[in-house]
Amino acid sequence: MFRLLVIATVLTLASTVLSTGLLIPLYAWPGIDAWTTIYDSIATHLSIPFYLIINPSTGPGNTEYPEEVFITAIAKLSSYSNTKVLGYTYTKQGTRASADIEKDIATYANWATYAGQNISLSGIFFDEAANGADPSKLVYFQNLSWKSKSSSLGTVVFNPGVKLVADVAQWFAAADFIVEYENTYANWVALAPYEHFSTSDHYGKDAVILNQTPVDADVDDVVRLAKDMGLGAIYLASDDNYMSLGNVPKVAVAVAQNRSVRRRRHGR
Template sequence: MLRFLSILATVLFLPSPSLSTGLLIPLYSYPGTDAWDPIYTSIATYPTIPFYLIINPSSGPGQTTYPEAAFITSIAKINSYPNARVLGYTHTSRGTRPSTEVEDDIAAYANWSSYKEHNIALSGIFFDQVSDGEDGTKLAYFQSMAEMAKKNGLETVVFNPGVRVVGDVEGWFKAADLVVECEDTYDNWLALGPEEHFAKEGDYGKDAVILNRTPVEADIGGVVGVAKGLGIGAIYLTHDEDYMSYASVPKVAVAIAQGRRIPRAGV
């Protein structure tokens, strides 16, 4: 907790951001009858908060031309909200997965926009298991994948190294709209300061944080307040490790909507 207080002190001297912090939610569960209800309710209740929802039908888009009926219904419902963006999941194995396989996933997701009966067009791609930049040869791979996604109408590109980018920071952040530099436990987030989680202060607006194993009694409002003060682009806290429960979504949404952004000293 002492380390968390030091983070608060650090935030006091950072510029106040102009853009709203959003929620980046790994929506990995099957969209059963009411499984995604906390998502729909939160999106509708807080129309000024950006919601980025990562869907993952089968470790990617799956082998069929379009997703199965439950996903079609649920994606169409999310697309009816102007503040929500659906992102398709694809893994990259730190840049070692054959690029043709990743390109096939991108093309499959892009093709969903051709579905006639409902609007299941995706807004972007979530690239998982992204390199942290230590191997400088990997950047070109991810730049190419990001460019292909955008050319196919998948405009929102999210990279998930899950850790701080350590090489060619400018290149990585230029290629993506959001970079998840911290996918970790709640306790580990509290234990470290911003400079240990993130590569560059000026890029905080394109940073995202995903925290798991968040205690039910945790100070979600405090964590979100720090994120807003830093100008973090998106955040999510969940109680479980596999992202299959969404009980925390309303709590995070409330914290973003009502929580106080900590301004720069003297403002």
């Protein structure tokens, strides 16, 4: 039954977005060779957008610039043409003081002034975002988005981790991506894909992060479906704290392969 639902979902979609990227919580410490898997995948798949969330200290930390190990790593990430590096901050479903979040934004924005290497960020990843159930939270997040974009951090990602329940169009208007699914691989495949999203109108700005992905999971099948739906970004992690980067090459290859297939089909 699930397979039939998947096929029905795919066949009813009008178009395919060819720019589906990888949204990767890059939370592992960037020590010696720790991010080599990331660098290699980015360099191998230059046609794929990589959105990389860095998190030095549950946010940017309390210093003007990050530690040297982060400076070196971020500069390397930024040297590739297909990357956008996003700074992590959290919102506690819109209950954290906005002044504290704006301080994080200002700190990340200030990294652009670092003279030694290019550690400018492309945007902000707002974790623990609200799901729209409380209408008063919309203005809170709209203001944070405006603050980020006006600070030259133009790529804004909200992560409620669940589908939005109200004011969907306004929420998507305030963000470049919204993570409407952050949960296990098992829970993802238990339902038809469209059930995880608030509406098909914004699939191009939808992102999904699957965790606890089994070793024998059909990553290619999940990625193919995401691309046929036109989702904006996807990632499948093996763990739920995102310390392991072992799945990055597998997901990148799947995105690249499906990208090639779709291009060949459109070229006929």
